[in-house]
Amino acid sequence: MRLTLLILAACGAFGITALLGYPVIPWLRKLKFGQIILDIGPKWHKHKQGTPTMGGMMFIAGIALSAATAFAANVWLGLGLFDVPDIGVFTLRTSREITIKLVAGLIMAVTFGLLGFADDYVKVVKKRNKGLSISQKSVLQILISVGYLYSLYLAMHKSPYTVIPFVGSVHLGWFFWIFGFCVLYATTNAVNFTDGVDGLCSSVTVTAGVALAVIAVMRGLFGAGVLAAAMVGGCAGFLVWNRNPAKVFMGDTGALFLGGLLIAITFALDMPIILLLVGLVYVIEGMSDVIQIGYFKLTHGKRIFRMAPFHHHLERGGWNEKKITLVLSLVNLIGCIAGIAAVWFGVPRLS
Numbered sequence: 001m002r003l004t005l006l007i008l009a010a011c012g013a014f015g016i017t018a019l020l021g022y023p024v025i026p027w028l029r030k031l032k033f034g035q036i037i038l039d040i041g042p043k044w045h046k047h048k049q050g051t052p053t054m055g056g057m058m059f060i061a062g063i064a065l066s067a068a069t070a071f072a073a074n075v076w077l078g079l080g081l082f083d084v085p086d087i088g089v090f091t092l093r094t095s096r097e098i099t100i101k102l103v104a105g106l107i108m109a110v111t112f113g114l115l116g117f118a119d120d121y122v123k124v125v126k127k128r129n130k131g132l133s134i135s136q137k138s139v140l141q142i143l144i145s146v147g148y149l150y151s152l153y154l155a156m157h158k159s160p161y162t163v164i165p166f167v168g169s170v171h172l173g174w175f176f177w178i179f180g181f182c183v184l185y186a187t188t189n190a191v192n193f194t195d196g197v198d199g200l201c202s203s204v205t206v207t208a209g210v211a212l213a214v215i216a217v218m219r220g221l222f223g224a225g226v227l228a229a230a231m232v233g234g235c236a237g238f239l240v241w242n243r244n245p246a247k248v249f250m251g252d253t254g255a256l257f258l259g260g261l262l263i264a265i266t267f268a269l270d271m272p273i274i275l276l277l278v279g280l281v282y283v284i285e286g287m288s289d290v291i292q293i294g295y296f297k298l299t300h301g302k303r304i305f306r307m308a309p310f311h312h313h314l315e316r317g318g319w320n321e322k323k324i325t326l327v328l329s330l331v332n333l334i335g336c337i338a339g340i341a342a343v344w345f346g347v348p349r350l351s
Contacts, residue, residue: 002074002222006213009070009226010233017062017237021055025241025248028052033124051246054120056254058241059234060113063261064106067230074222098268100155102223105264108148112188113257115140120251131252145184149177152267163270165346183272187279188259190286193309195255197321198244200311202235203329204281205258209235211278211336212265215343224268231261244321277342280335281328285309 028034034050119131132140153160153176160176161169172179195201209232216225235258241247250258262279266272276283292308306316314324 002225003217005070005074006217006222006225006229008073009066010213010229010236012066012069013059013062013230013233014237015062015233016065017059017234018240020058020061021241021248024055024058025052028054028248033120051249053124053249053251054117054253055238055241055248056113056116056250056252056257058248059238059250059254060110060257062237063227063230063234064110066233067106067226070226070230071223074226097155097157098221098223100151101268102227102264104148104151104155105261105268106227108144109257109260109264111144112141112260113253115144116192116252116254116256119256120253141185141188142181145181148184149180152180161270162272163347164273165271165342167346168348169270180272183266183275184260184263186286187263187275187282188256190279190282191259191262192252192255193285193289194282194311195250196309197311197315197324198246199239199242199321200325200328201250201255201258202239202242203325204279204332205235205262206232206239207329207332207336208262208278208282211339212262212269212274214340215269215271215274215278216265218340218343219269219347221269224265227261227265227268231258231265244325271343271347274339274343277335277339279332281332284328284331285311288313 029052033052033054115137119137123131160172160180162172162179163169191201191205194204209228213225213228213232216222216228238250238254242250262275263272266275286309288305288310289308292303292305295302295304305313307313311324311328314327315321319327
């Protein structure tokens with residue numbers, strides 16, 4: 001029955017998101033909420049100028065409504081939504097802990113989405129090329145991250161832990177704050193970097209979501225599975241409109257929300273480190289930008305990549321957007337298979 005609810009969560013999010021495109025995209029076009037191609041961005045994307053952005057609100061609504069319906073149905077059926085067995089001192093799981101992780105994670109993801117909306121709004125309405133300043137974004141990201149991490153800290157009885165495949169449950173102590181902030185900052189920005197080619201971020205997130213849903217089922221963590229399944233459906237529904245040639249972009253509104261939701265799911269699974277595998281393309285995109293900037297500064301003007309992030313490097317090499325999306329999605333799929341295998345062979349079952 002729970003597997004059926006996961007499938008329904010995915011299908012519901014797909015249907016809601018895809019159908020929302022009919023009223024939302026013309027509405028965004030009417031408001032002239034069009035994409036602005038930065039002067040420092042790829043010049044070959046100039047033809048996309050004016051394409052409606054902030055479309056991420058479509059799958060935010062689809063995911064939220066579908067997940068809420070699945071949770072409500074599960075409670076109505078009396079299936080015991082959050083309870084799982086306890087295994088060991090660092091993985092003492094309670095209904096309260098899991099509930100807090102899921103609810104706090106959703107709030108965090110939506111708040112990141114609102115931050116992205118503010119950034120998009122400044123770009124398209126205030127006509128400021130770069131949106132919010134780096135300092136404004138950073139301060140708000142820090143505030144959101146601290147609030148979310150503090151809720152996890154309390155949920156884990158002030159004894160934070162994480163699960164590492166083939167190592168086991170690791171008590172983090174004070175390092176939890178550094179580790180948690182790095183995960184939040186790196187993931188949200190890396191997912192945002194990935195949103196630069198038609199359909200790329202959505203397609204990669206579909207593969208990551210499927211992997212996280214499988215891991216959730218393996219771990220017996222239904223709540224995280226519902227969110228992962230809804231994320232898959234929402235991103236697939238968005239691809240109806242976002243595939244090349246894109247009729248709408250998710251904007252920072254959608255990209256930051258997806259980054260936050262990925263974090264929420266992996267923390268609910270107790271394994272944020274698994275993002276290194278199931279989010280392999282995010283890692284590649286984020287690291288390519290960091291490496292490019294660092295190398296440019298160290299060598300006073302030299303570059304490793306033709307352009308960063310990595311998908312722009314491939315574009316400069318002659319790859320079209322469809323090929324980039326297909327290949328990088330397959331690369332991420334390989335990482336997802338490796339992630340599932342790592343959990344299957346390297347993590348004890350909760351039940």
